[in-house]
Amino acid sequence: MHRYRSHTCGELRASDVESDVRLSGWLHNRRDLGGILFIDLRDHYGITQLVARPGTPAYEALDKLSKESTVRVDGKVVSRGTENVNPELPTGEIEVEVGEVELLGAAAPLPFTINAEDGVNEERRLEYRFLDLRRERMHKNIMLRTAVISAIRHKMTALGFNEMATPILSATSPEGARDFVVPSRLNPGKFYALPQAPQQFKQLLMISGFDRYFQIAPCFRDEDARADRSPGEFYQLDVEMSFVEQEDVFQPIEKLMTELFEEFGNGRHVTSPFPRIPFREAMLKYGSDKPDLRAQLELVDITDVFEGSEFKAFAGKHVRALAVPDVSAQPRKFFDQLGDFAVSQGAKGLAWVRVAEDGSLSGPIAKFLTEENVAELTKRLSLAAGHAVFFGAGEFDEVSKIMGAVRVEAAKRAGHFEDGVFRFCWIVDFPMYEKDEDTGKIDFSHNPFSMPQGGLEALENQDPLDILGWQYDIVCNGVELSSGAIRNHEPEIMLKAFEIAGYDRDTVEEQFAGMLRAFRFGAPPHGGIAPGVDRIVMLLADEPNIRETIAFPLNGNAQDLMMGAPTELDETRLRELHLSVRKPQPK
Structure with a gap:
């Protein structure tokens, strides 16, 4: 028998009953029920329940071990019986009666719980990332990432693209975000830059005649963290094509994304074909150049309706309106909460009116609207009984940002938001x-x-x-x-x-x-694109933060809390690299 295992912890089934087996893994959980010890043993592949009976050496050994210790056990596979089957586990029909135990690695006291999401803060999780990755959700996310990258490679090759590597050490670029730089020992006073993207190299590959290139490319940018952006390092599907126009790029990428999100989206529908929306139209209708089309509401530019108006809140400003059906009967709390949300996005307030059965308008600003205003708004916004209209006024960019966020929030609150879909x-x-x-x-x-x-x-x-x-x-x-x-x-x-x-x-x-x-x-004429792998996996995993889909991310301050990076260099290394350090003076 193998030194550590004859089977994995996700492999045994009812057909293995009466077999002698050897398993190795982590002590995931332990329960003492009526003097009988039940152990959940976990490895990469799953969980198997172990049984240790009182008075046996196995009981004494397993009862003393701390959770997350690694052990090797020998035992016999037995049936749980119909009444004790655990349908949530693939191994739920069987358990292993343990005869022998070997401790492979003892675990120190844990800084947080592994077998449950206990709300531990992110800094702590990143400090002990090797433990955090043992959690079921995190393990699942990283394996999803692995499967997605594997599928991308297969699909891109099938689409006629060739995978190629581009340099990591290169020249700094005057455009884009800040570079990470690497001092050159052999060229004193000069620096390499880590690539923000393989942009120039992939274009040079097209000029070199390779026609269709792709790469799962590491990129490095010294920029601040956001929920959808990890500081330091990220990965993208880098693509370039020769002798193409815009639609020629769209076709393979649209096919790839549709197949990828259908395969890994857990049944969520992918809308296809993807609409083409001009930038200006997106800003006017959705208040954003990255619109969430699951929100089934649109903004309308009504600036001209109030040109020359005596209503000072709108006069001389860019004005955008959002009509929301079937909400005029909502309590005042609905309108106040949406107004509070608008304020949280930077607005001074949120003007609104309701549409009554007779078509008249009521609400905080209704008295400032002329008959001509009401008639034009009714026509432009296709208003009907039950509608409410929310207004934003100010500079174009400011109104776009605020009303774009209000559009999505109002859709969610009013039941005009489509869940369970990917809208590209x-x-x-x-x-x-x-x-x-x-x-x-x-x-x-x-x-x-x-x-x-x-x-x-x-x-x-x-x-x-x-x-x-x-x-x-x-x-x-x-x-x-x-x-x-x-x-x-x-x-x-x-x-x-x-x-x-x-x-x-x-x-x-x-x-x-x-x-x-x-x-x-x-x-040659050429073009390309580079979808972010981290963001793709974030959407597929339904995670709000991109760091939940990266095995070893930096924290928001671009620090690796687990390995202690970035670090200082001693004087010997600094001299070798022809560097001196000038630290900022304390304020």
Whole structure:
């Protein structure tokens, strides 16, 4: 018999009754019922119930062991009997009467409970992540991640893509988030940068003639944590294709996402095909460029209704309205709570009216609305008895953010929210440029390496703020999974695009010398995208925080509490790397 096990803890069935077996695993739980000891033994594959009877060496050994100790047991498989079957376990028809026990690894007192979710704080969980990962939910999440990545590789290969690796040590980029940098011992005073994404290398692969590339790529960004973003390191499905237009990129990615979410979504429906929503339309209708389409309500721009109005709260401001059916009979508490939610999003309040059976409006601002206002709102919003209308007014971006959040919250509270589905969409036609409100400077609004719609002619003849880029995002249930673009592969277009954003020709030639040199040797039209693996798994696992789907994430302060990173270097290492450390002065 094998030194440690003849079977796993998830393998034994009724057909194994009377077999002599050897199991190894962790002591998950222990119960003493009428003097008989019942042990749940757990390994990667499942749980098997052990039985130890009083007066036996096995009883004495197992009774003294702490939970989470690792043991090897020998015993005989017996039937539980019909009345004692545990239908929640695959091994629930049997148990193992233990004859011999070997302690493989004793466990110290536990910092938190493993066999139950006991509300321990995240910092503690990350400090003892090796224990946290033993929990059923976390183990399931990590195995889901493994299965998803395996499926992605299989499906991408079937779609004709070739998996390739790109460098980890590279040059710093002037665009994007902060780089993580690595000092060069052999080149004093110089640094490598860890890649924020393999962007330039995957484009160079297209220029090199490989046509369809993908990679499960590690990316590194020195940025703050969010619920859907882990600081430091993350992984993405990096994709690039040659001789393509926008729809050519959409087709394989849409097929991949549909199959992936159907396979691992536990029966949740995937809406397909994915709608294409222009950026401006998304901001007007949903208040966001990552709309949650499960909320079956839309915002309506009614700014013009109140032009010249004497109602000071709306006059001269951007005004957005949200009509919600079948809620006018709701108690005042419903409206007050939604108003409190709007305030939590940054609003000063939330104006609203109700629609009565006769079509008249009542509510806090009804008296400020003229007959013409009421008639136009009724027409624009298709108002009927039972509707309530919520209003936001202010600057465009501010109103979009607040009313976008109110739209989703109102849908959830009023029963106009679709659960149990994955609603994808493509956001397209992003503006190429935006104006800094403080400086008035024109800058890139999305990806500076994207091809402008209209090419060089648009750059030379259009107002920069009117130029759109061949840029797109894929969004699911209000989570942006990825940005992508058809790339700018022509040197003169690239130089002109950067000139509009204030970069002189010499600067662009210096900072992007490798890319420009490659473009001048016959670059194919190409484009790609890079959906975030961590975010995909977060959605599939129905987890609100991305760190719940990563085996060993950093905490919100970009620290590894388990391994003690980042660490200080001693003087010997600093000298070897030609570095000196200047710490910030205490305030």
